[in-house]
Amino acid sequence: MASFLNRRRFTIEWSHCDPAGIVFNSRFFEFFDWATWSLFEAVLGVRPPELAGAFGIEGLPLVDASARFIAPARFGDQVELTSQIAEFRRSSFNVEHQLFVRGRLAVEGRETRVWAVRDPADPSALKSQPIPRDVVERFEVK
Amino acid sequence: MASFLNRRRFTIEWSHCDPAGIVFNSRFFEFFDWATWSLFEAVLGVRPPELAGAFGIEGLPLVDASARFIAPARFGDQVELTSQIAEFRRSSFNVEHQLFVRGRLAVEGRETRVWAVRDPADPSALKSQPIPRDVVERFEVK
Amino acid sequence: MASFLNRRRFTIEWSHCDPAGIVFNSRFFEFFDWATWSLFEAVLGVRPPELAGAFGIEGLPLVDASARFIAPARFGDQVELTSQIAEFRRSSFNVEHQLFVRGRLAVEGRETRVWAVRDPADPSALKSQPIPRDVVERFEVK
């Protein structure tokens, strides 16, 4: 069973690039965040600002992020960013991102996020919660 | 004679917003930069990274920027950013930007930019150059 | 009577710069925001995250920002950013910023901000409030 793959296409802007003329590394992590919200919206049909309310969570906080930079992306490049859940665990999951420049893989990324609610014992903190079975199933592509 | 109006639609991302839950002010200036490149591409038919080469310039450096914040833009808002040249002068021009949230004007911005070449007398500096008549005319909407 | 002048020194980072090798314009507006918080902390003696609570406000929302770019700031430049209140009005004020590179003025900026409370009639909105006389006086340098 495959996991839903979301695609997002956009253009590399001047503001994304550094003095070497290529996208500055932290921008890719910003793109990954954009893409994870898009993936959840595409699958769950809920606009990002309503996601937390719709599922009774506080959010999907990131606990781990990584990227491998294979080839540069440059000002004006049309890129495609594909994203899918690589693994659901009890209360956390991995999102894998691949950014393509002219069809060639340029950056691979991974985020680990948690299905989190406000901690009843300490309202300033979050705690993980089991991901509802129904949510997990909706990411499955038959 | 009107000046060409470019429209760019996009979604406000989580990463654009600050702890007040609204777009952080500097992001609007980044959006304006995106939009000016789009406007030039739409009118002159040249991809942004090729603009300088196609017209023998070094770039369109900004000498002045301003914005008026009328209403907030929030995470998930679908916005429309319209941009047009408000005035061409001999070697500089003003771009006016208006950002709409659900059809209501939320931010107004203005950039003043220069048609600039590398200074032959000092290659580390730029100097302004008269904007070609042909370029100016292409922004005019009959 | 002069208005207190705050100074903040920092280094231009690689991440602040664009493919032209100079600070991207929106970053200056981010620097101005840093500097306004510093100015208020220096004068009122309250750490930025405690400012709103200490004065019974929601914040100091920006209603207008502008900058004039006189000379570029480059990667590695040591800069000094000076900030002071140029004018207090009933419920809003102007902050003027000057950024110096090696002692020469490179960027001038201005922010107009509002002394704002949550609107009792509409808790999703802010409304301006008269700035306390005591606050205004503390910015005055005898």
Place this chain on the structure above:
Amino acid sequence: MASFLNRRRFTIEWSHCDPAGIVFNSRFFEFFDWATWSLFEAVLGVRPPELAGAFGIEGLPLVDASARFIAPARFGDQVELTSQIAEFRRSSFNVEHQLFVRGRLAVEGRETRVWAVRDPADPSALKSQPIPRDVVERFEVK
């Protein structure tokens, strides 16, 4: 033999934070970049914009970056970011970063970077080069 540990202290700004009131993840990767330049400056005694020229390289391109987010950093937090080379290989190296909030580890990061020159066979590309023995030795703390 230990590797030189660089420390950089700074304050979390409003602009670094997202609607959850905590530092947005991509900002940490920006901080890591700041810190790697600082580490090299501290050890090699060369200002960042002169590093490439002083060592005949094009730069230190990033090929891999990761972070583990252990605890949030919030607006106004005074943070300390420590950075050191964890391993030098023939032509690449790992930098390890630790960000502390009030003395407690909040974020751990790692960058893998390459000692890179312009490729003589393809001037649009970079290629790795052995890191000079002398450079490696200067990072060793006796």
